[in-house]
Amino acid sequence: MYEGPVQDLIDELGRLPGVGPKSAQRIAFHLLAADPADVGRLQDALGRVKEGVVFCEICGNVSEQTQCRICRDLRRDATVVCVVEEPKDVLAVERTREFKGRYHVLGGALDPLAGIGPDQLRIRELMARIGAQDITEIILATDPNTEGEATATYLVRMLRDFPGLTVTRLASGLPMGGDLEFADELTLGRALSGRRTV
């Protein structure tokens, strides 16, 4: 145990995801030795993150203004909405540069063990959006795990009564650059059942 502020810093850093005690200690001593200006910038960033960041009133993504950059961008197709769990998923889909529509961030997935049901997710907002705007397709891009699949199934049930709305689910299959022989059976099985005519 170190004395006073250093140990406090190590303890706080150690509570962050992906940071173990060794890393926390390393970061703490790095900060101790770092240029005060660098530490100042980190301090500012930390200070702003809780006050300065708001969530977009339309899609729920993290934003600087009341509406995020994507929702304000008139060049983007407002008729297609991609539904994701977290803001970081928006970034992942954006990196593909394939998607020109808008997003809807749920803020998680159905997870009864953590006490998260439909009311804790931004599902009501999604329904309101579909009712009010001219949306023709919803792409369900929740994670392909137990909770994400359950959320997708739930949304399919909720959305099937909207007339003229197409609901699609991201395909799951083989990673690019991979080897067929190393694919696990579940992934390969899904890729087989979801195969396309070419």
Place this chain on the structure above:
Amino acid sequence: MLVGQNGQGKTNLVEAIGYVATLGSHRVATDAPLVRHGCPRAVVRTALVNEDRELTVELEIAPGKANRARVNRGPVPRPRDVLGILRTVLFAPEDLALVRGDPGERRAFMDALLVQRAPRYAGVRADYEKVLRQRNALLKSAGAARRGGRGGENDLSTLDVWDGHLAKHGAELLAARLDLVDDLAPLVAAAYAGVAPESRPAAIGYRSSLGEALPTGGERADVSAITEALLAALGEKRSQELERGVSLVGPHRDELDLVLGEAPAKGYASHGESWSYALALRLGAYELLRAEGTEPVLVLDDVFAELDRRRRQRLAEVAIAAEQVLVTAAVEEDVPGELAGTRFRVADGEVRRVE
């Protein structure tokens, strides 16, 4: 043959081999006791031959953290990916619990064998258990809301979704177990007759929580018919489930029935018969894996001391035909002479070949 006094590390060694095959211990339910007291992790490094290919499999067991696995020095994404490289059938004194213990012991026996048969079922089972935990949590909160007069519509609206997923994964697991028991039953009956010819005939059967609603007929179990049956049963039990806050239908409530003559083995079998039954289950599993083209490594951990002379003899006959057998014993004389192979002495955690 590994010979040594108790507490020297014989079981430790064969347990490690079993762990590479099943990612679990035959002795304890959790990983923590597998690691030397006070140490953060344990490493199991094995060199083995799979279909004439030499491989190394390395597992790092770190309780409370994610275990890591390497095959031929290359890391694999999940430890689960090493399943199927090594197949073992392990018989140990703990196996008496297969006959005398709770249904959970027999479900674990079926599932472990299922995974050895087709490693894919490790994933099916993990998915099923995850959905089950989620659904139970939902039943608890929805039930509490209903009793509190708050309606709980929020929870109930998603229950259908979890029902669907539980039925889907559950049907896959249930169908695989039904097929397994179908294939295993004659082998276990024959093995029991061989081990204890003077005893009553042994028969195993699968008892589903679906009861009469379980679809029957057909050569193999029909996954989609079972899915429908599970969904229907979940619908029927819903209010009861909400009251109790647990899922009442599904493979987690099923049982492998062990029958001896007319009576269930549990409670009615004598001590000797129980031993014979446990042995017959393991030998049946061994024959099943062999019939499907793999030569499992047979591990006999400290069992000869527990068996009478004829059962020892019978076990030795089977073991001799196996490609590789690992035997541990505290007293060398307990092991029938025909099993004499390479001998190792285990003392204080060190293994030395006996010339």
